[in-house]
Structures are given as C-alpha cells and as structure tokens.
Amino acid sequence: MKSTIKDVAKMANVSISTVSRVLNNPDIVAKDKRDKIVEAIKQLNYTPNALARGLIHKRTQTLGVLIPDISNLFYAELIKGMEDAARESGNNLIICNTDNNQDRKNASFKVLSEKQIDGIVFTSEPVFPDNYELFKQLGVPIVLAATHSLEYEIPSVKVNDEQAAFDATEYLIRQGHRQIGMISGSMLDPISGLPRIQGFLRALRTHGIELDPDTCIEYGSYHFKDGYEAVKRLHKKFPEMTAVFATSDERALGCISYLHENKIKVPDDISVIGFDNTRMAGMCFPKLTTVAQPLYEMGQLVIRKLDRMINGEPLEELRTYMDHWIEERETVYNLTK
Amino acid sequence: MKSTIKDVAKMANVSISTVSRVLNNPDIVAKDKRDKIVEAIKQLNYTPNALARGLIHKRTQTLGVLIPDISNLFYAELIKGMEDAARESGNNLIICNTDNNQDRKNASFKVLSEKQIDGIVFTSEPVFPDNYELFKQLGVPIVLAATHSLEYEIPSVKVNDEQAAFDATEYLIRQGHRQIGMISGSMLDPISGLPRIQGFLRALRTHGIELDPDTCIEYGSYHFKDGYEAVKRLHKKFPEMTAVFATSDERALGCISYLHENKIKVPDDISVIGFDNTRMAGMCFPKLTTVAQPLYEMGQLVIRKLDRMINGEPLEELRTYMDHWIEERETVYNLTK
DNA sequence: CTGAAAGCGCTTACAG
DNA sequence: CTGAAAGCGCTTACAG
Known part of the structure; x- marks a missing residue:
C-alpha cells in the first residue's frame, strides 16, 4: 500500500502540516524535525499524491x-x-x-x-x-x-506554408525545370492544402511559366498510397513534366515508388521534391530533397x-x-x- | 471558471449527493429531480473532476x-x-x-x-x-x-526473437544464399541482441553452413547511420557475402544506402532482410523484405x-x-x- | 428516494 | 517554528 502524509507524520512524530512544510518549504521547519521527517519519507518511500495536490492548486x-x-x-x-x-x-x-x-x-x-x-x-x-x-x-x-x-x-x-511552397517551386525552377507538376492535399484544406497551391502557382507566375492548374495539379490524401495513385494520374495527363512537388514526404515517396516501378528514373527523368523532412527523407533511396520544417x-x-x-x-x-x-x-x- | 457539483446542486435545488447519484447511478433518483439535474449539468457545462474521483476511488x-x-x-x-x-x-x-x-x-x-x-x-x-x-x-x-x-x-x-532470427536466416538460405552476413545489436543486449545472434547461428548450423561469427557478424546501434557504418565494415571483412540480415528496418535501410552509394545493387548483388516491418519498409526503394512483428x-x-x-x-x-x-x-x- | 456527514490526501491561512 | 481546522470536489455508507 502506498504511504500517505499521515504515515510520515506518525513515524516522525509531527503533524501533517509540518510534513507538508518540509515538502514545500523545508527551510521553515526546525532542523531536527526536518531530518526526522526526511528520514521517514525515505523509509516509507513516500511520494506525494498529485491528485490531492492538484485538487488544491487547480493545477x-x-x-x-x-x-x-x-x-x-x-x-x-x-x-x-x-x-x-x-x-x-x-x-x-x-x-x-x-x-x-x-x-x-x-x-x-x-x-x-x-x-x-x-x-x-x-x-x-x-x-x-x-x-x-x-x-x-x-x-x-x-x-x-x-x-x-x-x-x-x-x-x-x-x-509559412504559402511561402514554403513558393520556395520549393522556385527551387525547381532554378534547377531549370519548367514543366512542373504538383501533388497536393485538398484545396478545401485551408492549412496545408490551399496555401501550398497558392505558393506553387505564385512561383509559376513570378517566373512567367504558364501551366493550366487543371493539368499540372493532382490531389490526394497524405498517405504513401495516395501519392502513388496521384502521380499515376498526373503523369498520364501531364507526360511532359520533368519535376513534381509533392506536399508531404510520404506523398513524395509514394510518387517515387510509382515512377521506379514504371522505369522512370528519379531524378534523371523526373525530379521529386517533398515536404516535411521527416527522418524517412534521409533514409530512402535516392535520398529525398524536401522542404524542411523544424x-x-x-x-x-x-x-x-x-x-x-x-x-x-x-x-x-x-x-x-x-x-x-x-x-x-x-x-x-x-x-x- | 469550471463549474462544480455544488453549482449543479444549487441550480437544481438538490443536495450534492443527489447530483452524484445521477452521475453514477441515475436510475436510483426520482425522474423529476433527475431531469432538473441533467438540465443543470447541461446548462453549466459541468464535467466531473477526475482528481476528486481518483482520490476516492484510488483509480x-x-x-x-x-x-x-x-x-x-x-x-x-x-x-x-x-x-x-x-x-x-x-x-x-x-x-x-x-x-x-x-x-x-x-x-x-x-x-x-x-x-x-x-x-x-x-x-x-x-x-x-x-x-x-x-x-x-x-x-x-x-x-x-x-x-x-x-x-x-x-x-x-x-x-520470439531467437526463432524470428532463425526464420529470417533460413529464408535467406532457402533463397540459395550461403554467404550470409549479419548486422546486429550488441551481444550484451539480452532482448534483441544475443537471441537474434543465436537464432542466426542456429540456422547456419542447421543447414550445415560454416561461417566464422567474427567475420560474418558486425555490430552497431539501431540507427540508420549505424547500419550504414556496420555494413561498410562487414563488407570489407566479408566481401563474398551475398546477403545480409540486419536486425532492424533502420539498420537495413542504412545498409542499403551504403550499398547503393557503392554501386552494389540490392538485391542483385547483395540481398538485405530487415526486422520490425515498420511502415517505412513499404515506402522505400526497393521495398524492404523484413521480419514482421505485429x-x-x-x-x-x-x-x-x-x-x-x-x-x-x-x-x-x-x-x-x-x-x-x-x-x-x-x-x-x-x-x- | 434524499440529505448530512465523513473521508480521500493534501495545502494553507490562523493561532499560539 | 508548529498544530488544529477548513477546504479542494467528489463518493458513499448511514439515517430517515
């Protein structure tokens, strides 16, 4: 049975108030009593009950x-x-x-x-x-x-998701890519969906690249399998693409998996950039270039x-x-x- | 401020005992009071305090x-x-x-x-x-x-780690491998170290394969980087190996990464089998064959x-x-x- | 069926 | 410096 403050008090021959004091404000109690209490606490292996404390402190x-x-x-x-x-x-x-x-x-x-x-x-x-x-x-x-x-x-x-997506896209552009596809979450997702699409499109615009969003963007959930399926559809409707921006590492890996299976070399034939920089990104082959979040x-x-x-x-x-x-x-x- | 059982009791014009009853054993209280209490609970957005409950129930x-x-x-x-x-x-x-x-x-x-x-x-x-x-x-x-x-x-x-390691090794043997290396955790680790080594060696023995443990086993922690380093050492001292059993998926991926970098093809030149079957195993390239744990x-x-x-x-x-x-x-x- | 009281294990004014 | 008492928010015999 767990010992309580009462047990400690009894063993040390003091009131529970005094035990409570050595727990919370030891300097305020006389050295002799304090020592006895500390000893009793050790003997009984006492640890204060956080429920009782929480009830009082509301914390x-x-x-x-x-x-x-x-x-x-x-x-x-x-x-x-x-x-x-x-x-x-x-x-x-x-x-x-x-x-x-x-x-x-x-x-x-x-x-x-x-x-x-x-x-x-x-x-x-x-x-x-x-x-x-x-x-x-x-x-x-x-x-x-x-x-x-x-x-x-x-x-x-x-x-900043919009900016991160912009930077990822611009990075691809700087590497000479102009036929760039995107694998994204839903446009209805106001956190990691829409803003990243906006960043992607802004980068295209900024660099004078004209691509129809309907053909260069494909949607899917963030799972590996969805990345796989999305890039399949994307590649079908946009075969001239040389790079794809997948907005999660898992999507990117699904994407790479599909490309590998279809004898499309990454990055030689198609480049891929991910998003998140989870530990996986450094463990796969080829190692994934990605937008890192801290x-x-x-x-x-x-x-x-x-x-x-x-x-x-x-x-x-x-x-x-x-x-x-x-x-x-x-x-x-x-x-x- | 969070409302308490007192607030509910006051609003419903009953004692806190009765409120407690509708919380724990509603059938026992008269319908009219019960209804009033339920209503008050809703009104006040009352949720019972688990600290107080825990103190009493010791749960x-x-x-x-x-x-x-x-x-x-x-x-x-x-x-x-x-x-x-x-x-x-x-x-x-x-x-x-x-x-x-x-x-x-x-x-x-x-x-x-x-x-x-x-x-x-x-x-x-x-x-x-x-x-x-x-x-x-x-x-x-x-x-x-x-x-x-x-x-x-x-x-x-x-x-059963010993048996799992045995099965992994035997699987490699059944695929025709006889020069088999192992990347393992420390022999001092009685859980996932030693037993897996024992299973590995037992499989070799069972199939009449004579390999010196000093040359066919290499040690390292379970991280990606350690798998990478370990296989480097292993390959140096055991260049004729055609397969390696890495006792975690991360080790296996580190291992594959090293092999790729050194133009050694997986699995064509060297086969790799991992351990754990984490989700990563299905997302990398090539997809990792591994001992699955549920x-x-x-x-x-x-x-x-x-x-x-x-x-x-x-x-x-x-x-x-x-x-x-x-x-x-x-x-x-x-x-x- | 319902309320008053004791108690879960603590802390914290309040006296002394 | 120290103890008795009240109280945190509940539950549970105990009466009635």
Whole structure:
C-alpha cells in the first residue's frame, strides 16, 4: 500500500502540516524535525499524491495533446520536441490520437477536461467554429501546432506554408525545370492544402511559366498510397513534366515508388521534391530533397508558449511562423548544367 | 471558471449527493429531480473532476508508458495499438520518453507514481534488478512490451526473437544464399541482441553452413547511420557475402544506402532482410523484405493485459510470444532460379 | 428516494 | 517554528 502524509507524520512524530512544510518549504521547519521527517519519507518511500495536490492548486502539470494520426512519422518528431520541452517545465503529456474523427475529438476533449489538464495543444487541423466552442468550454489555454487560425485569436506555431511552397517551386525552377507538376492535399484544406497551391502557382507566375492548374495539379490524401495513385494520374495527363512537388514526404515517396516501378528514373527523368523532412527523407533511396520544417523545435516552442500562457505570462507573438528551408538531397536533377 | 457539483446542486435545488447519484447511478433518483439535474449539468457545462474521483476511488484510468525513443517509427505503431486499446477500456496514456537514460527513467517513475497511474508499461529494455526494485516500489501492475524477463515474474508481450532470427536466416538460405552476413545489436543486449545472434547461428548450423561469427557478424546501434557504418565494415571483412540480415528496418535501410552509394545493387548483388516491418519498409526503394512483428497488435495486447491485472482478473499467460512472419518484398534475390 | 456527514490526501491561512 | 481546522470536489455508507 502506498504511504500517505499521515504515515510520515506518525513515524516522525509531527503533524501533517509540518510534513507538508518540509515538502514545500523545508527551510521553515526546525532542523531536527526536518531530518526526522526526511528520514521517514525515505523509509516509507513516500511520494506525494498529485491528485490531492492538484485538487488544491487547480493545477495538474499535465497537458493534453490532440494528434490526428500518431503513427505518422511527422508527429513522432513533433511529439519528441513537445515531450522534451514538457519535461523541462515539469509537465507531462497526455496524447490523444483522434484518427481524424470528430467523435473521438469530442471524447478526448471531455476526458482531458475531466482530468483537469492545464492546457491543450491542438495539432494540424483547421479550427472550425464548433472546435472553437469546445476550446472555450474547456476554459484552459490552448496552442495550435502546425496549424493556425486567422478567424480566432489563438496562439499558434507553424511554418509559412504559402511561402514554403513558393520556395520549393522556385527551387525547381532554378534547377531549370519548367514543366512542373504538383501533388497536393485538398484545396478545401485551408492549412496545408490551399496555401501550398497558392505558393506553387505564385512561383509559376513570378517566373512567367504558364501551366493550366487543371493539368499540372493532382490531389490526394497524405498517405504513401495516395501519392502513388496521384502521380499515376498526373503523369498520364501531364507526360511532359520533368519535376513534381509533392506536399508531404510520404506523398513524395509514394510518387517515387510509382515512377521506379514504371522505369522512370528519379531524378534523371523526373525530379521529386517533398515536404516535411521527416527522418524517412534521409533514409530512402535516392535520398529525398524536401522542404524542411523544424518539427522538433516546433514541438518545443508550442509547449513553451503553452506553459507561458498557463503561468499568465505575456506572449511575444500570437502567431509564430518558423523558418523552413530546402533540404537538398538527391531527388532533384539540375537541368541547367 | 469550471463549474462544480455544488453549482449543479444549487441550480437544481438538490443536495450534492443527489447530483452524484445521477452521475453514477441515475436510475436510483426520482425522474423529476433527475431531469432538473441533467438540465443543470447541461446548462453549466459541468464535467466531473477526475482528481476528486481518483482520490476516492484510488483509480485514475491513466496508464504510464515508458518509451526509450519516441521518434523511432517502431514505437509509432506500438503506441497506436496501445492508444486504441486504452480508449476501448476507458484509459488514457501518459507517455514518457526516456531517451535510454537512467535518470530520466527514474524521474518518470517518480512522476507517474505521484500522478497515481493505475499501471505501467515498460518498453524494449531489459529489466535490471534496480528497475525491478522501482517496479515493486511503484506498487502498480506492470507489463513489458517488446521485452521480457526470465528472472522475474512479470507479464510481457513480444515476439520470439531467437526463432524470428532463425526464420529470417533460413529464408535467406532457402533463397540459395550461403554467404550470409549479419548486422546486429550488441551481444550484451539480452532482448534483441544475443537471441537474434543465436537464432542466426542456429540456422547456419542447421543447414550445415560454416561461417566464422567474427567475420560474418558486425555490430552497431539501431540507427540508420549505424547500419550504414556496420555494413561498410562487414563488407570489407566479408566481401563474398551475398546477403545480409540486419536486425532492424533502420539498420537495413542504412545498409542499403551504403550499398547503393557503392554501386552494389540490392538485391542483385547483395540481398538485405530487415526486422520490425515498420511502415517505412513499404515506402522505400526497393521495398524492404523484413521480419514482421505485429506491432499494433502487440500494443493492443499489452494494454489489455495491463487492464486485466488492474481489474484483478487472471492472465491466461504470463509471457506472451506473438507470431512473426517474413514480409516478402523486393530486397532478397532468389539465387536458386 | 434524499440529505448530512465523513473521508480521500493534501495545502494553507490562523493561532499560539 | 508548529498544530488544529477548513477546504479542494467528489463518493458513499448511514439515517430517515
């Protein structure tokens, strides 16, 4: 049986108040008693009950994290950053896998609320009005990771997707490509869909490249298989393309897999650039050139922001946009040489 | 401000006992009061405080999970299985990344203990005597995932590593390979090191293949980079090898990366078989043939076992060994054709 | 069927 | 410097 503060008090022959004091403010108690109490704590292997403490302090040092798909490598890096930052600030994470499912999302909010978490991080998905209602009901600080909201005043940390897509496309153009295809998420996705398409098209425009969006863009979900299928359709309707911008590493790998199978060489025949720079990008063959997001650092920053809000400290900025960069590896061919 | 049971009681004009009853045993309270209370709960957006409940019931519906390296894809699948099973049984997971670091492990045990978690899962690492002491001190049920202990009576779920390594090696032999190298974890690792070496050597012996372990085995950590370095050394001292068994997918990919770079074709010149069957295995090129572990199912089973123990139900078996299989893809060449 | 009271394990004014 | 008491938000016998 776990020992309680009462057991310690009894063993040390003091009141529980005094035990509580050596736990929270040791200097204030007389050395002899303090020593006896410390000894009793060790003997009994006592650890304070965080539930009781939480009830009093209205603080649990626990943060809730909503993740759409925990088996995605993207979140592995992000979670690691959050986990490390949480440890630094004395917090623990309860991670809820929502499976892109609204019911599970609601259920997660409910248990997190019951467990009295101090704050919440909401990942990747757009904030719809009903989500916002839930946030307000929860009544705890919230930070958005890898997503943001322009409608609501919610702190967020992400990359500038439009600019990142612009840079990726421009990078291909600088390597001499002009027939460029894109494999994208839905235009209806206001976070990683539409903005990346806009960035892509802006780069084309900026460099005077005229391509019909209907023929140079193909859509699909972010899974490997979807990248595979999308590039098949894309290649069929746009056979002259020399490069493709796939807006996730997984899509890019699916894309490369299809091309390989059809004896189309990457990058010699068709170049591929991905998005995310998950660890996979450096482990595949050929190694994937990709738009890098600082996932680990994003995770850290999200938790640090959240911790500030919980402590009532002011935020330097509401919406933080972190720097992305092009991680040059082996899947883009330089046509200008 | 979050509303409490008092607020609900006041609004519904009843005592808090009655509110508590409609929460826990609604049938027992008169319909008119019940309706008023339900209405008040909705109005106030009341959710019960799990801390207070936990204090009374000595149950938090929260499980602690210790993971050595959360950014490893291996754990992504495992965690997903655990997460899903936990949701089914009404539990939440607190995941602690230990970074293979003893201090962090101790710290994690401490906070998990303070948070009054109902059970714990300990992943991948061998159970040393001091770990066992910690387990006992925690005083909650524990299950081992992807590891086991022969010294202590602790429930566990894993694959039979010796047999899996045997099967992988025999698979290569059946494909006509006789000059087979191995890239392994340390012989000092009693979980995924030594047993796999033993299985490898047993397969060689069984098929009358005489190879000196010193020349056909090379060691390294499980990271991509280590697989890369290890195969470099292995190939130098064992140039006639036609196949290599790398005991993790990451090692295998590092290995393939090195071979590619040195114009050694996989599988035409050298075949590679991995271990784990993480999602990466199906996304790389060529697609990795590997020993598959049912990671998702392992995760589920671990949590189900733990939940049983917490509920005082008997376990069908202490140490569960799940079936592995060879996932045939594209990195092993059949020499017999 | 319902309320008052005790108690879960702590912390924190309040006296002394 | 230290102890008794109240209270955090609930549940659960105990009366009635």
